């Protein structure tokens with residue numbers, strides 16, 4: 001026989017302050033958990049979204065990061081001529097050999113930051129999906145013109161259309177702003193690869209990205225390229241490369257999130273244990289009556305567990321609501337693979353909210369277990385005699 | 389002049405907008421060294437009267453003086469200090485602190501004085517001797533019988549040598565024998581130590597231990 | 612003080628509750644100590660760099676090299692005592708990103724002379740200066756991988772391709788733990804030659820004769836190379852370090868936000884305990900009042916109870932964190948010299964006391980203004 005839930009709701013209402021304190025304690029834990037995970041997810045998402053699984057991404061063998069890599073013109077043209085490179089309407093291969101450098105720029109607030117400057121081929125906007133020029137236009141081939149990522153434009157001076165930025169010893173005119181689905185591209189400056197090449201590292205690209213004709217055939221593409229005797233390269237799906245770049249930091253952030261909220265959770269669980277023991281103690285006579293009426297100890301136990309979970313769930317919901325407003329908040333850190341700054345937004349997803357609620361329920365279960373067991377194991381006579 | 393003088397004391401409780409009169413214009417004099425029993429049906433206001441005497445509650449109107457002190461004119465802080473000096477209270481359910489030993493319970497009122505630790509110990513020992521519990525000093529309330537607990541309660545009430553002892557049904561929760569012991573003890577305190585005692589009771593035999601008995605019924609106090 | 616026993620006896624009334632509350636407070640203060648020590652360690656790192664050393668970088672950006680050809684001109688400058696240089700090698704050990712550690716090529720003699728922080732036994736130093744493939748390794752890193760002196764370690768080059776073998780010829784200990792003992796240094800000349808003479812220094816380090824001249828010399832260096840193919844950006848080592856610390860982003864804000872959250876979470880737990888404890892004792896509080904205990908004393912007793920719990924919990928958490936990180940160096944790989952400072956302990960105790968007062972305030976206030984008559988009626 002089940003003890004109706006209404007019984008628990010009533011008892012929760014009878015001790016509003018204690019319930020509220022316990023629930024709020026858990027709410028804070030859940031909020032911290034969601035916020036920290038949103039940070040980790042946001043960073044990961046910014047980098048992962050940077051890549052597409054339709055694209056192959058090529059670095060010099062062993063380079064690990066664009067910054068370390070060097071790909072000569074010959075290699076780049078070998079790649080562009082391969083049959084599994086997709087082509088646009090006009091038949092030109094969808095390939096972008098790119099320059100990747102990191103330059104130091106002064107921020108609007110005076111601080112100094114390392115910014116990625118990427119030299120792309122004019123095809124790049126077709127190779128990559130989701131790039132939108134929001135203001136202005138694409139740079140002209142052969143001109144010292146640049147596009148500025150939307151996030152970057154917000155925190156650096158001289159990034160308005162028509163403004164000039166100096167780096168690499170030259171002036172560059174801003175002709176457009178672009179968005180890229182909130183990915184880390186939005187923290188970059190883009191110009192033409194042939195313009196950047198002489199200014200920075202001489203006759204070498206850092207990476208080559210191309211659209212595959214058949215993305216499903218990636219393994220074959222990788223195999224062919226990596227064993228081609230004319231070139232020495234590493235090939236990855238673009239999305240996997242960027243995922244790899246984010247892995248360490250998002251793992252560290254995820255670990256910190258779990259560590260901090262785990263330690264806090266133990267504290268909150270202790271709080272719940274206290275509350276539930278008090279609830280059990282104050283209702284000893286009621287429990288006695290229930291047991292006398294023939295309710296099974298197991299029903300008593302699940303009733304108290306349910307009560308603990310209700311309190312926890314209230315906390316979970318409040319915590320989720322507390323954490324919700326940080327969704328979309330933009331912050332920045334460094335991509336240590338290139339020492340460059342990446343801006344990204346906290347990402348509170350429905351799945352994350354759900355796991356926050358799940359977290360709270362687990363806290364409730366753990367906090368309620370021993371008190372509930374105590375309630376169930378109560379001797380009927382003792383329980384009836386105890387004063388309320 | 390009487391030790392305690394109640395003049396035209398009226399007490400009414402307010403529940404919501406409703407006024408619940410307990411008694412009105414009661415007059416009572418208690419002489420120094422008296423042992424007075426107060427009887428009356430349940431709900432007649434005996435405890436209320438005792439609480440007023442103890443300075444735990446305030447009359448709706450009227451005046452209460454104890455010795456030279458006007459109890460009705462004091463603020464809460466003054467009342468607390470006054471209670472500590474002048475009132476020893478004995479409860480029906482003993483009301484010992486379960487976490488403290490008998491000794492520590494008795495010592496409580498002395499914590500409010502400037503007495504040294506040693507002086508406090510001497511006082512507590514003396515009280516324990518009077519109530520005959522020297523050997524139970526280190527016991528906790530739950531290790532004592534009801535009668536013993538009440539003796540500790542009385543020891544606590546007399547330890548600071550208050551002007552008067554107020555007892556609200558001190559034997560109400562005890563069997564006949566224990567009750568008899570407690571009453572004998574109160575009587576001794578009155579006769580040997582000259583303590584002024586007011587005792588509320590339901591038990592006519594208990595009242596016989598007192599010098600005088602007063603009855604409170606329907607708001608009227610009669611001898 | 613004479614009320615201490617009453618306070619302690621009350622805490623002993625429900626031991627499980629007291630213990631659980633103290634433990635949850637302890638956990639909170641353990642977190643507090645950890646989070647704050649991240650900040651103090653970062654602040655220490657910010658202060659770490661010397662004011663009498665300058666770092667000369669390529670003006671274009673951190674990842675662009677400077678030129679060997681610039682060395683003589685720097686050495687000739689007035690106020691510059693000596694010049695050294697180093698290069699970020701970025702090699703991977705065992706190709707696992709988790710095993711990553713910082714590895715640099717340094718010009719051996721000048722670098723060791725410039726960095727007295729790197730303490731190396733004299734015989735090991737001699738070998739390092741003499742042997743081209745020699746490397747010196749921080750003590751912590753040696754322990755992390757269980758390396759031995761004389762062992763050959765292979766790094767996979769990322770910037771400079773290929774497998775690079777080094778023989779560990781020295782183990783250094785830093786004079787200041789904040790300097791870190793997780794670095795791997797090898798010889799720049801080896802890098803230069805094996806790279807087909809293509810390597811260039813990543814940066815220069817200048818030792819100044821007088822730290823006061825830092826600003827003027829920085830400016831002079833940068834003007835000197837302004838119109839050269841490799842313009843420079845020069846700053847004190849301290850400023851350079853501080854810039855690196857800044858690259859983590861707004862760690863301070865994050866730590867503070869979490870710290871505040873921890874405080875509130877634990878405030879709820881402690882306050883709840885105090886309220887439960889006070890509620891169960893309404894009758895006893897009424898008895899104390901009957902005995903003549905003034906409201907202020909009652910208030911104080913309840914606050915003291917809360918204070919004892921939070922201070923005890925605080926002590927366990929704070930001292931525990933200090934002892935734990937002091938003995939295990941668990942975070943040293945991320946944050947060299949990570950430790951819980953005395954200031955953190957002091958601040959922690961102040962917060963614990965505050966927590967006690969706040970969590971006890973409501974029940975204490977309720978207890979103090981409790982009506983004796985009402986409370987006694989409930990009990991009887």
Ligand SMILES: Nc1ncnc2c1ncn2[C@@H]1O[C@H](COP(=O)(O)OP(=O)(O)OP(=O)(O)O)[C@@H](O)[C@H]1O
Nearest residue numbers: 401403408410429430431432433434435436437985
């Ligand atoms: N705080 C209060 N609020 C409202 N009414 C009260 C309050 N205290 C007492 N009363 C009422 O005042 C009347 C006198 O109560 P009191 O406790 O003094 O009676 P009593 O004579 O001591 O009874 P008993 O013998 O049962 O102890 C009762 O009717 C009671 O309901």
Ligand SMILES: [Mg+2]
Nearest residue numbers: 434435436556
């Ligand atoms: Mg009564």
